[in-house]
Amino acid sequence: MRIPFVDLTGQHVPLRTEIDAAVARVIDAGCFIGGSEVAAFEEEFATALDVPHAVSVASGTDALVVALRALGVGPGDDVITTPVSFVASAQAIVRVGARPIFADVDAFDWNLSPAAVASALSDYVRAPDGTLRAVDGRRLAAILVVHIFGAPADVELLASIAAEQRIFLIEDAAQAFGATVRGASVGGFGDAGCFSLFPTKTLGAMGDGGVVVTRDSQAAERMRRLRSHGANASAGNEVYEQVGYNSRLDALQASVLRVKLPHAEAWNEERRALADGYRERLRGVPGLSLQQCPRDQVSRVFHQFVVRGTRRFSAHARLRDAGIETREYYLKPLNEQVALAGLSRVPRPLPCAESVCGDLLALPIFPGLTHEMVKRVADEIAAICTSET
Ligand SMILES: Cc1ncc(COP(=O)(O)O)c(C=O)c1O
Structure with missing residues (x-):
């Protein structure tokens, strides 16, 4: 008996008729980017996590990049993070022009250690403008925590540390869709929570995809602009106030995800x-x-x-x-x-x-x-x- 590392047929075979119908619905509607399927998926995802805003993007990696950018993390900033993760967690920090500061994990859960974070924080002092600065002038902007292999990190403690220090907490929940702490979904504890919809994840698309969740409606709006070339739709057509990305979840993926989400x-x-x-x-x-x-x-x-x-x-x-x-x-x-x-x-x-x-x-x-x-x-x-x- 051969045992594969992963086999997705167990999820897809029982839902095949529904998935086929969802895909056919999108093809018949002829709306492949954005539109009602994507909007409905975002709403259903937000409801499942009990957060007010879910912004879909093209991958979990982009979810991290868009979250960091929307919170204003960029060149000259430091972000404390874990060294035990998939490379995308730290690469996203680099891609927005910031610098990962690696702090150790705890031996029992392999997640970012709040004690190691506290120790990293001691390298920064409060500047007159209220920011935390290192001796070389770099600003400490955020903590990026990963829920590794689906086990929640100590997000309650990290959220209180981040709030106390007036820096952001970003959760990389790429591997943790469905995990909860005191009944609340991970991803909802930080200023932004980032999910990957890579096919093998606990909620996976049939291709790449990602979602950022947030409780901050202004940050959500900035995320929506960033994923679509920085376009400010409310200012009128073709108004670009910042450089963004082409990072959208497509309607075919959204339609499949809507079938899978309830399961x-x-x-x-x-x-x-x-x-x-x-x-x-x-x-x-x-x-x-x-x-x-x-x-x-x-x-x-x-x-x-x-x-x-x-x-x-x-x-x-x-x-x-x-x-x-x-x-x-x-x-x-x-x-x-x-x-x-x-x-x-x-x-x-x-x-x-x-x-x-x-x-x-x-x-x-x-x-x-x-x-x-x-x-x-x-x-x-x-x-x-x-x-x-
Ligand atoms: C912890 C972690 N962060 C980020 C990502 C990136 O997600 P994606 O592959 O959807 O870009 C992954 C994907 O494996 C991951 O495991």
Whole structure:
């Protein structure tokens, strides 16, 4: 029995008739960019998250870029962020002309550590204009937190730190659609929350897509302008007051997402049940540890189920030989990526990030994966780890 890392047919086959009808509706209407499908999807997405504004864009990466720009983050600014993420989180900061400042993660949940953020903050002092400035004059503009693998970071604490310091909190919730803290959806705690609709995400399109959510109606308006070349529609046709992007979710994707959105919670429940199966079987396996999510009333999602263990390399290869596909996320902390060298700063050592990265293995988890398959993957891993102790 071959077990793929991800298989989307479990989501799409049961909905195929509805998806076909939605696509046909868009083709018949002949409106492919913007229009009622996109507007309806944005409204439904905002309702699902219980936030007032959802602005769709062309990808999760663009969601971060548009959010940062809309909040006025740009050249001369610093943004404190995590080194344990997909490269897009830090690249977005660089793309708006700002500089990522990497602070360490916590050892238990692999998310940005509020204590490390507090320590990074001590490098800045309050200037007469009320901003936080480093000795070289750079402004500290924001904290960009990532909910890695679907486990919420401590957004309540980070939001209060950001508010106290009068800087922005931006949530990279690309991997966390459906996760909640005290019943409130992640993405809604910061000044902006950014989601990826990449097909494998917990809510995925049939191509690229992204959404920014915000409670700030003026920021939402700036996001809408930025995604469409900086056009200020309310000032009349062809009025461009800033340089923006062509970054729109297209109507075909919106129509498919509208079919999928009502099923996302059930799919997340299915992923949680599969994760329970992994956790039960992997408990106590020598050399292996799991991502923890210990805070009260936190309901995570499992975009990925990731194990940490020093025997990852041989486990990856041996699982492949057994017909089980896994992925190595993340091989190095972002500060070690060549693309970010010279464009970011590491003010303090990152021992947790360095020890976590390179030691992680993501296991198959997706709607449609069976408990029998989970058992097989877990048993193989347990056998590998036990044989190598
Ligand atoms: C944490 C994180 N941020 C941002 C992104 C970028 O999203 P997209 O691929 O939709 O541009 C991803 C996508 O994998 C991600 O995992």
